[in-house]
Amino acid sequence: MSDIRDELFKNAKQYGADLIAVADTTRMASMETSPEDLLHNFPRAISIAVQLANGIIDTIVDTPTEIYSQHYQRVNALLDNIACRLTSFIQNNGAKALPIPASQILCKERFVSYISHKAVAINAGLGWQGKSLLLVTPQYGPRIRLVTILTDLDIPADGPIKNRCGKCTKCTDACPAGAIKNVSTELHYSSRNQAVDLDSCVEHLNKVSGFGNLMPYICGVCVATCPWGKKKRQSRKETTV
Template identity: 85%
Template sequence: MTDLKEQLFANAEQWGADLIAVADTTRMAGMETRPDDLLNNFPRAISIAVQLADGIIDTIVDTPTEIYSQHYQRVNALLDNIACRVSSFIQSNGGKALPIPASQILCEERFVSYISHKAVAINAGLGWQGKSLLLVTPQYGPRIRLVTILTDLNIAADEPIKNRCGKCTKCTDACPAGAIKNVNTELHYSSRNEAVSLSACVDHLNKVSGYGNLMPYICGVCVASCPWGKKKRQPHQGTAVQQNP
């Protein structure tokens, strides 16, 4: 009989997921959520990533492009679709599911949402937190978008992985706002400002949003500059990330 987690992962891949892993939400105790009790009664958080197209990311040099803006929105829509289908699968197997929108800013002063998809992904072991605050995956670097499904389904959690940024300064050097401070971390930063000047980043995002037909608050330069995303990749068999034996 197929393990429920394996079946969930296989279905998510068929629906378009490139990476998937599971976080134990007790690791995220004290993390800011909206509402504050969002994680109550949800011992697991499923993190799903979809890869961004290399051909589009490679068009970004020092400003975002219109095709990146459109692609960004389409991938977010795909993630929301996958999350809804995964939630339906969970519920059909007796669990409770709460899909979190892939991209929704609830406060434009502090740039927060219901939960940090990156924090969930880090705790699930999809990747590590880079110096740019982005999730960096071994397979695709930061060239991904994320979505989260909270659940009470009884499935094994995966483990975080080691930060591999090391002495690399590519995103720091490339940032047009000079916002990245080149500070490393083992798992995650104590605050965003430890790694990035959020005000400098937002000022730049507001500036470039006036260029052409771009959605608000996108840049992509740090995404495009990361060596992990640029590494030559071999076709892989199976995309699920499972840390547990």
């Protein structure tokens, strides 16, 4: 079924995806989902990423900006569009697909959704879980947004990659809430509070977002400060000098 996988990936890129990979859902059997049997009959989870605009992310210093808020929403809409179009492709090839919305909070007390897009992306090998809990990709750092499609399409799965945060403390040092604990993990944390003081993070989000033209629950400081989001652009500049 590698031909279908190749065509699926090609279509995803044509629709606007920057990264795509496939996770084996048996690796995520203990993951919290809503409903609990969400992964039942779906042996594969397709993880799709769209890169955020560097020019917009670079406007963030210590608070989110209005242009970041708007861009965040537009990229989420693009991801949902990509997922819907790929769902049609999958169904036309005789398989079942369930696209998970790019950004839908089901519980505002615990900040959970149907499934963790980041956890799917980690198991698919798009990147690793950084100290900020964000997915960090080799290509774009955490400057991406994610969407997931669950499917029974018979295609090969990818696997996790090595965590490359090392001794870096950039996101810890920059966090305006002081919420990031500078703790590394090989694959994923046993709980979010192992890495981040979630209460402090949410308290800060409530302070800085949701007013005027800002959508609620965004910050972006840890996204903007991660060196992995800047390395590729720096290397390009160096090669043109």
